[in-house]
Amino acid sequence: MDIQEIFSLQLVKLPYTTKFKMLSNTQAFLYVAASVTARNAAGLIGVNVKIDDTVLAASVVYANEPGSSRPTVAMLVKIPNPTIGEHTLTLEATTQITMVGPLDYACGTIFYQGASVDPLTWRFSGPVPKQTKFKSLVSGTAVLYLAGSGYIKTPQVCGLSVQLDGKTVAKTQMLPGIGNSHVAFPPIFVPVQLRAKEYDVSIVPTIGEVLSDEYDNYEVGILY
Amino acid sequence: MALVQLLLDQHPGPLPIKGTFQCLSTEVFDFFVSGVSVRKPNTALGVAGVEIYITDHTGKQVGYTSGTIDGTVIGGRRAVVSQFGQTSLNAGETYNFEVRAIYPECLSDAKDFYTATIIY
Numbered sequence: 001m002d003i004q005e006i007f008s009l010q011l012v013k014l015p016y017t018t019k020f021k022m023l024s025n026t027q028a029f030l031y032v033a034a035s036v037t038a039r040n041a042a043g044l045i046g047v048n049v050k051i052d053d054t055v056l057a058a059s060v061v062y063a064n065e066p067g068s069s070r071p072t073v074a075m076l077v078k079i080p081n082p083t084i085g086e087h088t089l090t091l092e093a094t095t096q097i098t099m100v101g102p103l104d105y106a107c108g109t110i111f112y113q114g115a116s117v118d119p120l121t122w123r124f125s126g127p128v129p130k131q132t133k134f135k136s137l138v139s140g141t142a143v144l145y146l147a148g149s150g151y152i153k154t155p156q157v158c159g160l161s162v163q164l165d166g167k168t169v170a171k172t173q174m175l176p177g178i179g180n181s182h183v184a185f186p187p188i189f190v191p192v193q194l195r196a197k198e199y200d201v202s203i204v205p206t207i208g209e210v211l212s213d214e215y216d217n218y219e220v221g222i223l224y
Numbered sequence: 225m226a227l228v229q230l231l232l233d234q235h236p237g238p239l240p241i242k243g244t245f246q247c248l249s250t251e252v253f254d255f256f257v258s259g260v261s262v263r264k265p266n267t268a269l270g271v272a273g274v275e276i277y278i279t280d281h282t283g284k285q286v287g288y289t290s291g292t293i294d295g296t297v298i299g300g301r302r303a304v305v306s307q308f309g310q311t312s313l314n315a316g317e318t319y320n321f322e323v324r325a326i327y328p329e330c331l332s333d334a335k336d337f338y339t340a341t342i343i344y
Contacts, residue, residue: 177300
């Protein structure tokens with residue numbers, strides 16, 4: 001898989017704009033991870049990600065504590081009509097309460113995919129669990145991506161897992177520091193063995209105490 | 225299809241975590257570490273994070289990347305913002321890796337989990 005790092009920085013202001021050169025006309029997927037700070041109220045915070053002035057997606061998280069830096073749910077999104085050459089990427093505040101603090105960060109990476117595969121990008125809002133269908137055109141090893149958020153009443157180790165046909169194939173977990181406060185779980189890239197067939201893909205909490213609502217966002221990707 | 229190596233799969237802390245892997249290709253590869261970090265109580269405000277070092281049999285560093293986040297204790301552990309690192313090594317050779325906190329002031333324990341992946 002061809003992978004291209006396009007930026008990595010300490011975010012000192014929004015909007016942030018950078019130029020990058022796409023290396024191929026093949027289908028491509030953009031990964032963006034960031035942290036931002038809630039200005040003066042609880043609510044959704046994050047960054048809209050634009051390429052050539054077109055918003056591709058927003059990477060957001062619900063911040064319960066104003067003034068606090070939070071990692072957003074890192075996003076993986078298909079780049080429409082990829083073309084070799086120079087392009088502009090912009091990160092801008094998703095909401096009015098989004099700002100960058102002294103220690104916020106962002107990075108972006110492009111994954112290039114061959115023409116003979118049909119990668120999955122499944123983005124949705126909570127609550128979870130949720131299920132979809134995915135048909136792999138080929139057999140072998142793929143890269144599964146998982147990111148999402150949630151909260152828990154009493155802090156304990158918790159997280160999210162991805163199941164294929166009911167079998168857990170990926171898991172991310174952490175110990176939230178505060179009860180009833182949304183957290184973005186660490187995003188992960190892990191190998192997964194696939195056959196050329198249709199799968200039921202589910203994202204489920206690792207323990208029953210994990211709560212989620214419409215302010216939680218989820219990303220599952222399968223790349224080849 | 226992808227050529228992928230999982231170095232750590234939700235491996236519990238504390239950091240550092242050390243291991244070895246056999247490189248599968250001479251092609252350039254990308255690697256990624258994810259997890260959480262926070263600074264210890266009563267330390268100065270600042271950045272927290274996790275980093276992964278790859279070294280060869282002589283101890284020479286041949287690969288590095290990290291994830292960083294505001295380490296403010298209030299709010300507790302946070303997922304780090306991880307960037308991919310890139311390097312190329314010799315196929316068939318065994319290399320060492322170490323996942324560690326980016327500063328001694330960073331806290332990690334058995335309730336923290338780390339994932340590290342190589343994508344060729």
